[in-house]
Amino acid sequence: MRKNAIKECPDCGSKDIHRNRDKGEVTCRECGLVLEDRMIDFGQEWRSFDDDKGGDRRRTGAPSSQTSFDQGMGTEIGTTSDYYKLGGSNKDKFFRLRKWQYRISTAIERNLKVALAELKRVSSYLKLPKQVEEEAARIYRLAVQKGLVRGRSMESVVAGALYAACRRHEVPRTLDEMGEASGIEKKEIGRTYRFITRELEISIRPSNPSDYIPRFASALKLSPETQSKSVEILEQARDIELTSGRGPTGIAAAALYVASLIHGEKRTQREVADVAGVTEVTIRNRYKELIKRLNLAKDVEKMKNKK
């Protein structure tokens, strides 16, 4: 939910920020850091195959900042205008090669068409923001271009790409939700997710428990006060390293549960557990730690007495 543009460089603090609209890149002129305002590069245009008409529209391929994909797929084998420059037997070769090229390209295009439809369906099912959807589409394209779909179902790669895009934009969905929306088993999604992020060298920061709070809180109809209280709790928890190594959803759920107690909007462990997709036991364990390490027992007591 930080849709406002970056104003200064987080690294050196310089205000001298340069935006390149075409490439979607935002860089700091002071230190050269790429700030990646929106992460998606819409500058590339990947359709130059299906029109055979003229010599224009030959752009293809990713910008140089992306890892190059030279699997032979991005290469275009001439257009008909080139054809006239060739003599005799070369013409045969020319057509043969281009036929090949055409087959490969249309196969990709077809695949892409189906995949993007699926992607759109899942995305709207999960009510994901447009930015995330577009990021996922781009990830999927890269995956196809790198031939990463081979041996995997198209749907699972779509789900993996979406999951990755969610994580990148800090609007995480759980693997369970993704599984429900896409009809793919969650461990399969997890597998492809790990695979494509590794192969495409997409770096993803470990997800932050507080990213889950708004969604869980609204599902439980908790007040904004309770919501911010739980974020506060999460921050404190992070400071004493209570969060590392644990599943982020469990911690988020526990924090919400505690906050709901403190603010007198009690929800049962079961209710919280259900929306967070964890069990009561996990909530209890995290809850116990939170109470103990953050001395929250008194706050909870206070609320009890008020009643």
Next chain:
DNA sequence: AAGACGAAAGTGGTTGA
């Protein structure tokens, strides 16, 4: 009767030899 609590055994994934 429902919710909270905790113990014990089981599961799937990560890690390090």
Next chain:
DNA sequence: TCAACAACTTTCGTCTT
């Protein structure tokens, strides 16, 4: 490739409200 390991789940019995 395998075994140890931690986090999490499932299940179930007991206590509290």
